[in-house]
Amino acid sequence: MSPQSLGNTLIIANPAAHSGRGEAAAIYVMRFFSSFHSIASSCSVQLTERKGDAFRMAEDSVEYETVIALGGDGVVHEVVNGLMKLPEHARPRLGIIPVGTGNDFARTLGMSKNDPERAMSELLGGEERELDLGCVNGTYFVQSLSFGLDAAIAQDTVRRRSLFGVQHGSSLYLTSGIRMLALDQYGWPYRAVIDGEETLEGMGVAFAVQNGKTYGGGFKICPDAVPNDGLLDLCVSVEKPSRVHALALFGLIRLGRHVNSKKLLLRQMRHMEVVFIGEEQPPCQVDGEAFLDDHYTIDVVPHALRVITPPNHKW
Numbered sequence: 001m002s003p004q005s006l007g008n009t010l011i012i013a014n015p016a017a018h019s020g021r022g023e024a025a026a027i028y029v030m031r032f033f034s035s036f037h038s039i040a041s042s043c044s045v046q047l048t049e050r051k052g053d054a055f056r057m058a059e060d061s062v063e064y065e066t067v068i069a070l071g072g073d074g075v076v077h078e079v080v081n082g083l084m085k086l087p088e089h090a091r092p093r094l095g096i097i098p099v100g101t102g103n104d105f106a107r108t109l110g111m112s113k114n115d116p117e118r119a120m121s122e123l124l125g126g127e128e129r130e131l132d133l134g135c136v137n138g139t140y141f142v143q144s145l146s147f148g149l150d151a152a153i154a155q156d157t158v159r160r161r162s163l164f165g166v167q168h169g170s171s172l173y174l175t176s177g178i179r180m181l182a183l184d185q186y187g188w189p190y191r192a193v194i195d196g197e198e199t200l201e202g203m204g205v206a207f208a209v210q211n212g213k214t215y216g217g218g219f220k221i222c223p224d225a226v227p228n229d230g231l232l233d234l235c236v237s238v239e240k241p242s243r244v245h246a247l248a249l250f251g252l253i254r255l256g257r258h259v260n261s262k263k264l265l266l267r268q269m270r271h272m273e274v275v276f277i278g279e280e281q282p283p284c285q286v287d288g289e290a291f292l293d294d295h296y297t298i299d300v301v302p303h304a305l306r307v308i309t310p311p312n313h314k315w
Contacts, residue, residue, distance in 0.1 A: 029097060190275065
């Protein structure tokens, strides 16, 4: 993809991303496009002010050829769901300038994190590729859907980041994980049917459905996931481990070395029905956003979006 191929471009930027660093990144990108007119036939910048703005902006982007999401995984999640409201033939390609604390989708695309200058260079010299999406009960996800302890940790990281704003990425996820495990309030009985054939029942401690390899700022929960293979990857616990064993698994998951554990089951799938059969519904997150229902229908949507990645990036 050459710099001239961005075409009519919309930048959707969250100035509050990464404790306010998104604002400086947005200013840099605006100046960049103003200084180099040849990289896009036209460029518009829209700044989000509240939750839902990025979704609405992307939903109204039919006149653009490229939409660039500037911010963390949250703004990407909204932009993608907005783009999926458009008919396929009118759907702009997606680029990202990652400015966030987790940046897991940036890892999937191979984009430089929290470095707008390098990210712009990668976009302008990048290539267009097709990307699968996951869909749960009508909501799309680019990276991760998880239940139970995984989601409780993700929600705790959001709370702690808003209160303290010091840690980020995998270190924040790790400390939240230890905190959640110390509470010993984990384990939710589930029943899942995969592709209409295989039925799983167990105690959900780890329960993640992935389009990309990582969640939590780099934890390699599904290290073999490929985001354009027409499949979603599942990592689910089959029983509740002891707290000591859970802590050990937590460390292994960080490095992607948990795949041979007898406490976990890894699968690939196209469709899954999940219900949690206990009295209490577990926490649930989609790309870091809280999500809750009493029954989950999960599907892969092959080749749903065109995305820009650095050249020769390997999924």
